[in-house]
Every structure is written in C-alpha cells, then in structure tokens.
Amino acid sequence: MxxxxxxxxxxxxxxxxxxxxDKIVRRLPHYYVQLxxxxxxxxxxxxSEQLASIMGYSSSxxxxxxxxxxxxxxxxYGYDIHCLYSNLHRILGFNHEKSMVIIGAxxxxxxxxxxxxxxxxxxxxxxxxxxxxxxxxxxFNNLRVMDVERAPEFIAENNIDVAALAVPALEAQKTADMxxxxxxxxxxxxxxxxxxxxxxxxxxxxxxxxGLCKIxxxxxxxxx
Amino acid sequence: MxxxxxxxxxxxxxxxxxxxxDKIVRRLPHYYVQLxxxxxxxxxxxxSEQLASIMGYSSSxxxxxxxxxxxxxxxxYGYDIHCLYSNLHRILGFNHEKSMVIIGAxxxxxxxxxxxxxxxxxxxxxxxxxxxxxxxxxxFNNLRVMDVERAPEFIAENNIDVAALAVPALEAQKTADMxxxxxxxxxxxxxxxxxxxxxxxxxxxxxxxxGLCKIxxxxxxxxx
DNA sequence: TAGATTGTTAATCGATTAACAATC
DNA sequence: TAGATTGTTAATCGATTAACAATC
Numbered sequence: 001m002x003x004x005x006x007x008x009x010x011x012x013x014x015x016x017x018x019x020x021x022d023k024i025v026r027r028l029p030h031y032y033v034q035l036x037x038x039x040x041x042x043x044x045x046x047x048s049e050q051l052a053s054i055m056g057y058s059s060s061x062x063x064x065x066x067x068x069x070x071x072x073x074x075x076x077y078g079y080d081i082h083c084l085y086s087n088l089h090r091i092l093g094f095n096h097e098k099s100m101v102i103i104g105a106x107x108x109x110x111x112x113x114x115x116x117x118x119x120x121x122x123x124x125x126x127x128x129x130x131x132x133x134x135x136x137x138x139x140f141n142n143l144r145v146m147d148v149e150r151a152p153e154f155i156a157e158n159n160i161d162v163a164a165l166a167v168p169a170l171e172a173q174k175t176a177d178m179x180x181x182x183x184x185x186x187x188x189x190x191x192x193x194x195x196x197x198x199x200x201x202x203x204x205x206x207x208x209x210x211g212l213c214k215i216x217x218x219x220x221x222x223x224x
Numbered sequence: 225m226x227x228x229x230x231x232x233x234x235x236x237x238x239x240x241x242x243x244x245x246d247k248i249v250r251r252l253p254h255y256y257v258q259l260x261x262x263x264x265x266x267x268x269x270x271x272s273e274q275l276a277s278i279m280g281y282s283s284s285x286x287x288x289x290x291x292x293x294x295x296x297x298x299x300x301y302g303y304d305i306h307c308l309y310s311n312l313h314r315i316l317g318f319n320h321e322k323s324m325v326i327i328g329a330x331x332x333x334x335x336x337x338x339x340x341x342x343x344x345x346x347x348x349x350x351x352x353x354x355x356x357x358x359x360x361x362x363x364f365n366n367l368r369v370m371d372v373e374r375a376p377e378f379i380a381e382n383n384i385d386v387a388a389l390a391v392p393a394l395e396a397q398k399t400a401d402m403x404x405x406x407x408x409x410x411x412x413x414x415x416x417x418x419x420x421x422x423x424x425x426x427x428x429x430x431x432x433x434x435g436l437c438k439i440x441x442x443x444x445x446x447x448x
Numbered sequence: 449t450a451g452a453t454t455g456t457t458a459a460t461c462g463a464t465t466a467a468c469a470a471t472c
Numbered sequence: 473t474a475g476a477t478t479g480t481t482a483a484t485c486g487a488t489t490a491a492c493a494a495t496c
Contacts, residue, residue, distance in 0.1 A: 019445060023463070029437040033418075047477060059477095060465050067479055075478045076472045092437055093444030107338060111331035117416065117433055121440055162439055185446075186439045192341065194257075202442045204435045209341055211428045213253035213316055215386055215410045216345055218426045220317030221243060222409075247487070271453060283453095284489050291455055300452045300496045 024065050028092055030055065031065070035085040047078035094122040099158060103175055104166035105130035105138070105145045108190055112164050113140040123162070127154055148175075155182040162186040169193040248289050252316055254279065255289070259309040271302035318346040323382060327399055328390035329354035329362070329369045332414055336388050337364040347386070351378055372399075379406035386410040393417040 034055055038046060048066075052059035066072055066084070069091055073079045089095060100123045102109050113128055129148040130136055138145050146154070154160070163179050165172065165187055172191035179187060186202035189195055197203050258279055262270060272290075276283035290296055290308070293315055297303045313319060324347045326333050337352055353372040354360055362369050370378070378384070387403045389396065389411055396415035403411060410426035413419055421427050 020441070021463085025438055025441050026434065028441065029434050032437070049477080058465065060467095061463090063477090063479065064464080071479065073478050074472065075470075076476045078477065091441070091444075093440040096440070096444055096447070098440060098443060107331045107335035111335055114331060115432075117436070121433075121436055123436065123440070161443060186443060188435055188439060202439055202446070204439050206432060206435045208339075208430060209345075210250065210253050211412055211430045212341070212345055212347065213256070214249055215412060215426055215428050216317040216320070216322060216347070217244070217249050217252065217315070219322060219385060219410060220315075220320055222426070223320070245487085273453080282489065284491095285487090287453090287455065288488080295455070297454050298496070299454045299494075302453065 020068065024068060027057065027065055028088060031062070032085070032088040032092060035081055035088060038081050039085060044081060045074070045078040046081055046084075048073075050078070092121070094120065096122055098123050098161045099126045100124065100162040100164065101126055101151065101155065101160050102128040102164045102166060103130075103148060103151060103179070104168075104171075105132075105135050105140065106166065109164070109166040110140050112166060112190075113143060126158060126160060127151075129154075152178055152182040155179065155184060160184060162188060164188040164190065165195070166190045244292065248292060251281065251289055252312060255286070256309070256312045256316060259305055259312060262305050263309060268305060269298070269302040270305050270308075272297075274302070316345070318344065320346055321348060322346055322385045323348050323350045324386040324388065325350055325375065325379065325384050326352040326388045326390060327354075327372060327375060327403070328392075329356075329359050329364065330390065333388070333390040334364050336390060336414075337367060350382060350384060351375075353378075376402055376406040379403065379408060384408060386412060388412045388414065389419070390414045 031051075034051065035046075048059040048062040051057070051062050055062075063073070066079070069087065072084050072087055100118065102112050102125070105113075105128050109128060109130070113125065118125055125141070125143065127146055128140060128143050129146050129151045131148045136145050136147050155163070160182075161184070163184050163186075165175060165179070167175050169192050172189075172193045172195050176187060176189075176195045176197055180197055180201055184201065186204070187195070187197060188204050188206060190206050190208070192207065192209050195203065195205075255275075258275065259270075272283040272286040275281070275286050279286075287297070290303070293311065296308050296311055324342065326336050326349070329337070329352050333352060333354070337349065342349055349365070349367065351370055352364060352367050353370050353375045355372045360369050360371050379387070384406075385408070387408050387410075389399060389403070391399050393416050396413075396417045396419050400411060400413075400419045400421055404421055404425055408425070410428070411419070411421060412428050412430060414430050414432070416431065416433050419427065419429075
C-alpha cells in the first residue's frame with residue numbers, strides 16, 4: 001500500500017522492492033560475524049575460497065550471496081574485509097536505529113534485557129514490562145520494569161519498532177494483539193505457541209522447543 | 225563406526241540408516257503441536273487439506289512428509305488424529321527417555337530450568353551448573369545449582385545425553401570441550417558464538433541473535 | 449455407487465554448485 | 473606476463489507442488 005514499489009509488474013500489490021531471499025538473509029549474520037572477527041587480524045583481503053573453508057559454505061555460494069547486493073570484491077584479491085563488513089552492516093540494517101521493548105520480565109525477559117548485542121545491531125532497548133506487581137519496579141540492566149497496562153501507550157507514544165514477546169503461552173495471542181494495535185512493526189516471539197498477526201507485521205518465531213525436538217529426533221535416529 | 229549401518233552402499237562410513245531430511249525434521253514438531261491441539265476436540269479424523277488450511281503448508285507437502293514414515297492415512301477419511309499424534313510422538317523420539325543438564329544458571333539458564341515441556345518430550349532435567357559461588361546452591365525448579373567443576377563427573381556417572389549450553393560467549397568453546405570429553409551426546413547451544421564439536425556430537429545452535437538480525441534486515445527492506 | 453482423500457509419481461520450481469570469461 | 477579470484481551464466485541437485493490412480 002505504501003506505493004514505493006519499484007518492481008516491474010506492479011499489478012500485484014506485493015510490497016517488494018527486490019526482496020532478499022530468506023535463505024540469504026539467514027546467512028548474512030554469519031558472514032557479518034566472521035568478517036567482524038577478521039577485522040582485528042592484520043589481513044586486509046579475504047577470498048571467497050578462504051571464507052568457504054572457515055565457514056563451511058561453498059565459495060560459489062558466498063560469491064553468489066554477496067553479488068546479490070553489488071560487486072564488493074576485487075578480482076584476484078578477494079574482498080576488502082573492512083569494506084565488506086560495513087556493507088553487511090548496512091544491508092542488515094544495523095545503521096538504522098530501532099527501538100525495542102520487552103514484554104514479560106520473567107527469567108527469559110531478564111536474560112533478553114541483559115543481552116549485550118543490541119547496540120551493535122542498532123537496537124535501543126527502551127522498556128521492559130510485566131503484569132506481576134511483585135516484579136513491576138524491579139530493575140534490570142538499568143531499566144525499571146513497568147506495568148504491562150502501560151505498554152500500549154508507551155509503544156504508541158515512543159514509536160517503538162520491535163517487541164520481544166516473552167510472556168507465558170496463554171497470554172501470547174492477547175499480548176500480540178495488543179502490540180499490533182499499539183503500532184508495533186516487528187515481534188520477536190519467544191512464546192511456545194503459534195501467534196497470528198496481520199501480514200504486514202514482521203514476526204520472527206524464536207521457537208526454542210523446535211531445537212529440543214530436533215535433538216530428540218536426531219538422538220533416536222543415531223541410536224537406531 | 226557403530227556398524228549398524230544398513231544402507232546399500234556402506235563403502236562410505238556414513239552413520240545413516242535412512243536419515244530424515246532436515247527440512248522434514250523441522251516441520252514435524254509443528255504437525256505434532258497441531259495434532260495435540262486437535263486431540264481434545266471431538267473429531268477423530270483430519271485430512272491433509274484441513275491441516276493445510278490451518279497450518280499454512282500445502283496438503284501435498286503434508287502428505288509427502290508423513291508418507292516418509294509409513295502409511296498413516298485412511299483413503300477417503302484422512303488421518304486418525306490420535307494415531308498420527310502418537311506416531312509423531314515416536315518418530316520425534318519423545319518416548320525415549322533423555323537426560324539433560326543445564327550449564328550456566330544466569331537468567332537464561334534459569335528460564336530453561338523453568339521450561340515445562342521437557343517431560344512431554346521425554347527429557348528429564350537432572351542438573352544445573354554454574355561457576356559463580358554466589359549462584360551455586362540456589363534452587364530453581366527444585367534443582368540446586370551445582371559447581372560446574374563437578375559437571376564432568378556428574379555427566380559421565382549419570383550418562384547424561386544432552387546439555388543446554390547457557391554460558392557467556394567467552395566460556396562457550398571451553399565448556400563445549402568439557403561436555404564432549406565427559407561423554408555428552410548432544411548440545412543445545414544458546415551461546416552467541418560459533419562452537420566446534422566432533423561431528424558425531426549433535427549440535428543445535430539456538431542462535432537468538434540471528435532472529436534479531438532478521439528483524440533488522442526486514443525492517444530496512446520495508447522502509448525502503 | 450459416487451465422493452473423498454490418500455500415497456506416489458511426474459512436473460515444476462528454487463537453490464546450490466560448477467564452470468569460466470573477464471580482469472586485476 | 474602468469475596467476476588468482478571475482479561475478480555471472482549454465483548445469484545440477486533437491487524440495488515442493490500438481491496430478492492422478494488406487495481405494496475406502
């Protein structure tokens with residue numbers, strides 16, 4: 001609906017400019033972290049072949065992924081580590097400031113409050129909320145837990161972009177509805193239950209139980 | 225090396241019996257949860273078409289996924305919900321008892337200790353460890369935090385299958401090495417850093433920052 | 449029987465890899 | 473120049489979907 005669509009066939013109301021395939025998006029942070037580790041070393045260039053042997057992707061895939069965003073390499077040299085790093089920084093949107101709140105100040109919410117990587121990724125943690133009077137008022141990482149009743153107002157007034165959803169499964173949908181109504185743009189969902197949101201809301205399911213299931217499934221396979 | 229390999233070409237030392245494709249493994253827990261929700265309702269059968277419309281997968285994919293494990297459906301009726309549910313239970317290995325420990329009793333470790341879904345999935349939480357003297361001795365979910373120095377002995381003696389790794393990034397590799405040495409079979413890794421383990425160890429990276437990156441990347445795409 | 453729905457095969461789609469011309 | 477390595481095109485591989493015969 002935002003009419004900023006530049007794609008050729010705009011007959012279909014897709015909000016795509018030139019959407020990055022999900023498979024690539026998933027690998028970008030890995031490239032980013034690897035490059036970051038290399039920044040401190042005293043080499044200037046790295047080849048796709050070198051990255052491949054370190055990271056376990058094929059060099060072909062790496063070159064193809066990166067070429068999606070432009071031509072960052074120098075033939076016969078490889079990629080300028082610093083240049084590629086800062087390009088990935090930009091592509092991942094870390095240079096855009098994003099505001100965030102945490103809903104639910106149980107142990108998980110507190111762990112999220114203590115996360116140290118927000119700043120580097122452009123997130124500004126603005127608030128943490130809970131409904132338990134015994135928790136409201138406690139302080140984690142210099143943030144005082146607020147009453148979740150105040151969240152809608154806070155989110156709307158402060159134009160919060162993202163909410164980490166760390167409430168019990170039973171509260172999940174209700175809370176997500178509240179967040180959407182308040183104008184949230186993305187939800188980082190840690191609940192163990194399926195949550196429905198309108199399709200223009202970014203929903204990232206950080207489903208931990210899937211990991212538990214995967215291990216279980218693989219353990220049985222091995223024991224057979 | 226376990227010589228239980230029944231695959232045709234056993235020239236290559238792969239430990240496969242008939243490995244389930246990762247893509248399918250990832251969907252199995254979703255089917256499982258959906259079926260579980262349906263158990264309480266008073267319908268007996270569900271068709272792949274019905275599941276498809278609820279879950280967002282195509283009916284074709286669902287039938288194909290399930291047919292990987294046998295013929296569970298009844299033509300013209302669909303799938304017996306209870307039967308399929310218990311088959312998934314078995315396929316996911318939930319009927320095998322698996323013992324587990326948590327390494328690191330920070331907020332994240334405590335959140336993991338409070339997780340309610342272990343039992344249903346066949347996990348038995350046996351211990352939680354930390355190195356901080358101020359934390360050792362505290363109790364979460366009826367488990368007293370033990371000194372991580374005692375972990376190797378505990379894991380070996382009790383034949384622990386899985387460890388949830390919830391330590392700071394700097395301790396990650398060192399701790400993983402300790403776990404492997406102690407005889408762990410699977411690691412559920414919550415650290416934000418790449419961890420190397422021998423390839424016969426099941427390693428599930430529960431990388432939370434990837435979610436954060438994904439949201440950031442998608443937010444920028446939308447704002448463009 | 450007619451209608452419904454599986455299990456499976458063939459067709460399509462998308463993602464990865466291989467190959468190589470361009471060029472530093 | 474010879475060697476290295478990119479960016480990109482073509483080939484391959486794998487996963488999803490469509491189609492349909494089998495059958496309840």
